[in-house]
Each structure stands twice: as C-alpha cells, then as structure tokens.
Amino acid sequence: MQPIFAPYPQSRFRRTRRTGAIRALTRENTLTTDDLIWPVFIRDGSGLREPVASMPGVARLSVDLVVEAAAEAAALGxxxxxxxxxxxxxxxxxxxxxxxxxENLANRAIRAIKAQVPDIAVMTDVALDPYNAHGHDGLVVDGVIQNDETIEALVKMTLAQADAGADILGPSDMMDGRIGAMRSALEGAGHKDVAILSYAAKYASAFYGPFRDAVGATGALKGDKKTYQMDPANSDEALRLVARDLAEGADMVMVKPGMPYLDICRRVKDAFGAPTFAYQVSGEYAMIKGAALNGWIDGERAMLESLMAFKRAGCDGILTYFAPDVARVLRAG
Known part of the structure; x- marks a missing residue:
C-alpha cells in the first residue's frame, strides 16, 4: 500500500482524532468478546476456589465452580x-x-460443562506435563524426551478428551508429527468435527512461570524444555512449523507467548491466512496485573491496549486470563 496525502496544512492527521465519534469511524481494529478464549484452572474437590499467588485474581476451581465459571463466560458472550x-x-x-x-479431572470437567452450558465451546490442553512425574510435555527416558512414544500417549489423551465432549483440542507439546497422528485418530474414531487449535509456534519462554505454579508443574520439572519448544531467536522456523501443522490437519494455529512475539503473529497471518490465535500467557498477565495492583499503571487501559495489540498483529482471537474482565468492560462501554 502506498499512502497518498496532501502536504500540510491541507493534510492534518489530527482531524480524524479530534472527537470520539470520528476516532470510532476511522479505527482500524476492533476488540470484541468474540475474540476471547478464557483459560481456567481446575482442581479436585467441591466448592473450592484456591488462589494462585503468582497470578493475582486467578484461582484453581473445583469442577462445580468451573461449571459456574463457564456459565458466567457464556452470559458475558x-x-x-x-x-x-x-x-x-x-x-x-x-x-x-x-x-x-x-475419569481424570479434565475429562470430568468437560462433561460437566457440556451438560450444563452446552453452547460454550470447551477447549482442552493436549500435553503430558500435568500428569508427568518429570514435569515435561513428553515421556522421558534417561533424561531425553521421547518424540514418537509421546505421540502414542497424546493420541490416547486426544481420544479420551474427544469422547468426553471437547470441542477444540489444543496440542501444546511441540512434538514432531503429533497433529497428523491426532487428526487420523479422530477421523478413525468418528470425531470428524472436533477441531484442533495447534500450539504451532510455542517458544521456550521465561513467561510461563506462574502457569507452572498454577498446574503444579514447577517443582516437578527436571531441566528445561529447550529441546522441543522453540528458540526465542527464531522466526522463519515458526512459519515452517505452522505450515507443517496446517498440512497435517490443524484447523487453527497459535503463537505462544503473545506480546513478545507479535511479529510472529503478523508473519503467520500474512503467510497463511489461517485462523491465527495468540496466548497472552501467565507471565504477561502477572506483569500487567502486578503493576496495576501497585498503582504503577492503569490496569484497565493496559489490559485493553495489550489485547488490541494482538488484533493489530493479525490475530483472530486471544487466550487471556483477562477474558471476563475484558468482557465486562466491553459490555459496559
């Protein structure tokens, strides 16, 4: 695009910023509740709401309260x-x-939500770290994460979640070849309509710490995840990974983390035109929330600005712990 405009003073860019009404008419991107996926943490028990210290305002919820949260989300749009x-x-x-x-915790929660709030889409995580004594996303033998053996386990996990009623599966493990194996298994089991939102470009990031606290993986993790998650220095590799996952049957793709990788979001959307999502991860949330609680920034404005950045970068949707807060602000405004 080659912009054409008259020289000053015939051209004054401030004319289109002068009032709220004119700014609304010329706004290039819009954030709505349709753009939101709300990540929630579940735990065993009943009537339990267990705060996550490193994520102010976020709690682990027992299944009954997760159902209430799903109903709240649906009511907020x-x-x-x-x-x-x-x-x-x-x-x-x-x-x-x-x-x-x-009958694991996630599958019980899927069934409970679909029974009580059938119209909300339920997305799941497909990775082994919540169940792994070693804290890794894959099976570990002699300190090495096993790719092909992990895929066999992920396929079993995939089918169990689909049987429970999941609408969208989110493989976050970063094993090579898992999308094709999952898609073939779903088709073979008659789950042809279950969607896959692949964590196609997931980086070995320092921004995941609070999430690992929330799922109880921090103490279990031995070593790091750099042999299967992406090097933060790479961007061309992200496009190759996205291309592969789409070719293997992914319906949607994700970039994770979010704000530090907006350039990747833009490149993915421009290159493929596929439904592109970003995960505003726990560390991003905690930084904004923590700064707001200390009075260092305007929390509501920073929240909205951070999410608009994803839309500007080409994302079709965002996983964010701010989802209910954003929905309330958008509804009020």
Missing part, C-alpha cells in the same frame, strides 16, 4: 473456555497414564 488441570501429585507418573483416564 465469551465463546470458549480452555481447561488446565491441577493434578494430584500422587497421580503423576513417569508413563503419564492419568492423561488418558476417562
């Missing part, structure tokens, strides 16, 4: 909720077998 389990440490094993237990 939020189209989807994403479930992350806090697994009892006693159920974490080296073979991660709890991941595909039909």
């Amino acid at each position: 939020i189209p989807a909720i994403c479930l992350f389990p806090y697994t009892d440490p006693a159920l974490k094993t080296a073979d991660c077998r709890e991941a595909w237990n039909p």
Whole structure:
C-alpha cells in the first residue's frame, strides 16, 4: 500500500482524532468478546476456589465452580473456555497414564460443562506435563524426551478428551508429527468435527512461570524444555512449523507467548491466512496485573491496549486470563 496525502496544512492527521465519534469511524481494529478464549484452572474437590499467588485474581476451581465459571463466560458472550488441570501429585507418573483416564479431572470437567452450558465451546490442553512425574510435555527416558512414544500417549489423551465432549483440542507439546497422528485418530474414531487449535509456534519462554505454579508443574520439572519448544531467536522456523501443522490437519494455529512475539503473529497471518490465535500467557498477565495492583499503571487501559495489540498483529482471537474482565468492560462501554 502506498499512502497518498496532501502536504500540510491541507493534510492534518489530527482531524480524524479530534472527537470520539470520528476516532470510532476511522479505527482500524476492533476488540470484541468474540475474540476471547478464557483459560481456567481446575482442581479436585467441591466448592473450592484456591488462589494462585503468582497470578493475582486467578484461582484453581473445583469442577462445580468451573461449571459456574463457564456459565458466567457464556452470559458475558465469551465463546470458549480452555481447561488446565491441577493434578494430584500422587497421580503423576513417569508413563503419564492419568492423561488418558476417562475419569481424570479434565475429562470430568468437560462433561460437566457440556451438560450444563452446552453452547460454550470447551477447549482442552493436549500435553503430558500435568500428569508427568518429570514435569515435561513428553515421556522421558534417561533424561531425553521421547518424540514418537509421546505421540502414542497424546493420541490416547486426544481420544479420551474427544469422547468426553471437547470441542477444540489444543496440542501444546511441540512434538514432531503429533497433529497428523491426532487428526487420523479422530477421523478413525468418528470425531470428524472436533477441531484442533495447534500450539504451532510455542517458544521456550521465561513467561510461563506462574502457569507452572498454577498446574503444579514447577517443582516437578527436571531441566528445561529447550529441546522441543522453540528458540526465542527464531522466526522463519515458526512459519515452517505452522505450515507443517496446517498440512497435517490443524484447523487453527497459535503463537505462544503473545506480546513478545507479535511479529510472529503478523508473519503467520500474512503467510497463511489461517485462523491465527495468540496466548497472552501467565507471565504477561502477572506483569500487567502486578503493576496495576501497585498503582504503577492503569490496569484497565493496559489490559485493553495489550489485547488490541494482538488484533493489530493479525490475530483472530486471544487466550487471556483477562477474558471476563475484558468482557465486562466491553459490555459496559
């Protein structure tokens, strides 16, 4: 695009900023509740709301309260909720077998939500870290994460979640070839309408710390995840990964984290035109929320500005812990 404008004073850019009405008419991007997916943490028990210290305002919820949260989200116009389990440490094993237990915490929550709030889309996490005694997203043998053996486990996890009624599966493990294996398994089991939102470009980031606290993986993790998550220095690789996942049957793709990787969001959307999402991860949320609570920034304005950045970068939607707060602000405004 080659902009054409008259020289000053015939051209004054401030004319289109002069009033709220004119700014609204010339605004290039819009944030709505349709853009939001709300990540929530679930735990065993009943009537339990357990605050996550490193994520002010976020709590682990028992299944009954997660159902209430889903109903709240639907009432606010939020189209989807994403479930992350806090697994009892006693159920974490080296073979991660709890991941595909039909009665595990995540699968019970899926069924409960779909029974009470059928119109909200339920998204799940497909990765082994909540169930892994080693804290990794894949099976570990002699300190090495096993790619192909992990895929076999992820396929079993995929089918268990689809059987429970999940609408969208979110493979966040970054194993090579898992999308194709998951898609083939879903088709073979008759789950042809279950969507895959692939964490296609997931970086080995320092911004995940509070999330690991929330799911109880911080103490379990041995080493780091740099052999399977992306190097933060790379961007061309992200496009290759997205291309591969789309070719294997992903319906939507995600960039994670969000704000530090807006350039990747833009490149992905421009290159493929596929539904593109970003995850405003726990560290991003905690920084904004913590600064706001200390009075260092205007929390509401920073929240909205941060989310508009994703839309400006080409994202079709955002996973954000701010989702209900944003929805209330948008509704009031």
